[in-house]
Amino acid sequence: MEDNKRYPELRRRLSPGWWTANRHYTMYMVREWTSLFVALYSLIFIYGLSLWAMGSRADFLNFLKNPAIVGFSLIALVFTMYHAATWFYLLGAVAPVKIGRSRTKPWQALVLNLILLVIISYLAIWLLVLR
Amino acid sequence: MVDDGRVEGVTAIEVRTGELVTILGKAVIIATGGCGRIFQFTTNGWIKTGDGMALAYRAGVPLKDMEMVQYHPTLLPNTGILITEAARGEGGHLLNKDGERFLKRYVPNKMELGPRDILSRAEMSEINAGRGFEGPYGSYVNLDLTHLGKITIEDKLPFVKELAEKYLGIDPEHEPIPVRPGQHYMMGGVHTDMHGFTGMPGLYAAGEVACVSMNGANRLGSNSLTECLVFGAAAGRAAARYAVKMESPSFGNPVQGEVMMEEKRIFDQILKHEQGERISSVRTEMQNGMEKHVGIYRDENSLKEGCRIIGDLKTRLSNAIVEDKDHVYNTELVAALELDFMLDVAETIPYSAIQRRESRGAHYRTDYTKRDDANFLTHSMAHKTPGPPRIDYSPVTITRWKPEERVY
């Protein structure tokens, strides 16, 4: 097979900016980077708890009221919601349910799961705070 | 490569590098399929250029029953995409320009379920009588599925729907599909016995390229699958049995000489011309000529014209140019070699057909419309000569089923 290499093949490399090539790729990359915010929020929350553990409960609460933390958390919420929505969509894409002659579409799973998210969120608040 | 009447391998081009490669083998099985690309309208892929038929033919094996060319009645015009029989099986109608189910004049008992050859001829007759539609790619008739309903089409004919939508932009639930007859299958091919053996030591063939004679003059739907599976296995076994008892061939003088001749032919002749016509124009004229003169309806004059055209084109091809002079992946050179094969194979069809002065199966002569078992219940055999092919006949072996009159 060495002979094949007499004439060079053209090899192309994927540039780090490949995800700008089309809309799907860009959406994908945004989806992946939302995970940064998910991770950072979690780390910040743990840091807040450490303030409490090494100081007082008030330190933790002040930390939560810090405008920078509030601001970041709001951004994190937006990205978390985006993350959740893509997750729901993918759930629908990889596990379609067959109803009669047709299969459920991913967007139907998205809507269904978003409703489920609202219910779960309410349940969590009721169970953990209101009760 | 033939050495002392025994086949000892093949020469091939490694398309990647343009090099001629010699593959020695105790036995060779040809399984290259048909030669539909000889014709203008065909369901066959671009690569179905009859290479294997030509290889065997040039090596000295006769091509059997080459006049038996099956036409399929429902091809999309232009692209030759096949609309499956199932479309008619499920109840689709063939309609002419007047919206009439014209088959009632040809096969009233079977209508759309009639055999391929009769349906193809019926469509051609309608078109010739001016009752076809005119489109950019010639005349056609309509295949109407609209009355079958969404569920039947989606469940039973999903591929038909997909093809019509993808390649014509037509929704078969609401619009009829334009169709015309076109070449579909070669009943004829490399002469073999029922073990795929060609009669030349070491050479076997299986599939459409071969003519085991299981299809007679008119193949029935799906029998090509049987042909591949059953006779493919048989050929494989026979070749293996042969190979086990033979000595390995050596790259000796006769073989080496053949390779060098082939090398010379390709690099010093075909690639050398700097001026001349394109091979594509030769190819197009062959396809049009075969369609027009050696197609569904044939007669003495049209077949003579067919022979003449192919003869002319052979001369023209030898002076044609291959623009691409590269070694790497030279598809134009490949196309030139394939065209050379095709012309050899194409020639056997009108020559075999002209001598069969009868109509039988897919072979229909307007000047001899009746079947003539007394004179032509035989296989035609086309042999390669330096000039036009020599046709002789071999007897038909009839076992269980006796030939009967076809009535529909």
Added chain:
Amino acid sequence: MKAETHKVARLHAMLWGIFSLGGMIAAFLLPVLIYMTAIAYPYSLWPFNGARDPSFLVTGHLLGALFIFVTIAGSLYHGIFRFQSALTEVGLLKYRRALEAVGYFIIFVGIIVLAYYLVTWYLNGTIT
């Protein structure tokens, strides 16, 4: 042909399983947690209305502590796991091993610290 040897990535398969579970958690539970800590509490909105605060979530109830642990640990795992793979896709593939090492280290330390606080609070009676 090369001899076939295939090493089933069993550990990775399990880590991926946790990642998947984490994605589910991050999708269903994290939004409400962020809402409570970053909107409801600072702006005194429902359900806190100034009466309760997020510390109640952590120590008010064992179920709350569990919720915090599952949500934060799952989200952290999922987020880091996914982000390090995203980094390999923008030109850092050759540093994959290092990225994975750093990623798992962060996950490991984060979860241990979180668990440590919750367990000590449970043991010393802060969590009721």
Added chain:
Amino acid sequence: MSQDIATIRVTRYRPEKDAKPFFQEYKVPYRHDMVVLDALNYIKAEIDGSLTYRWSCRMGVCGSCGANIDGEPKLTCASFLHEFKGRTITVEPMTHFPVIKDLVVDMQDFMEKLVKIKPWIIREKETPPEQGEYKQSAKELERYSQFSSCINCMLCYAACPIYGLNEKFLGPAATALAYRYIEDSRDQGKEVRFPIVHEMEGAWECTLVGECSVVCPKGVDPMLAIQKTKILGATNAIKSLLMPRGGR
């Protein structure tokens, strides 16, 4: 049907002449029902015999005519010229694969992967034909039938950035085909195939970009197959952890 003129910009790369690829523009008259492949054939027949590309069936079955059309991996036989009306159509060789010449790419890597997953039914013991066929219900067929529509056109590989970044990745079509056999009730080769799809460069590389399923001309959903393969891998791993011996 009227005739329009399409402008086509094709990548040329002739390793014997050119150090680098370049674009060459051609003008092609076309009808409404003509596809990009028809245009390439027109160019080769009438304008430039040296233009090099693969094709055979012209009906989306053989899978040999894939190319990047305006940046998107597509079958040239299934891309109508009229959809690009008024624009120059850019035709490039499929992304990620090494280019041999013009639009022809090297398929070796995919071919090796295809063989690797053993795309045939594996039986512990073949039963002789006299004992009849291996029966399968419509329901069992449905579990894998979509994945058997693959025509090996490699468009999914051209669409997969993960494959572009790491060519060791088994990739969409091969994994989907492996899954097709894993799900086939007649197949008994799970023990053989699991290690292939569950090694690190098997399904695990996939990060659900999902473009493979978008570009597939046959409606196959490789992303789904890969995801299901991963789920199988994870459950197997957990099972083997819980039941170290008889788990798998």
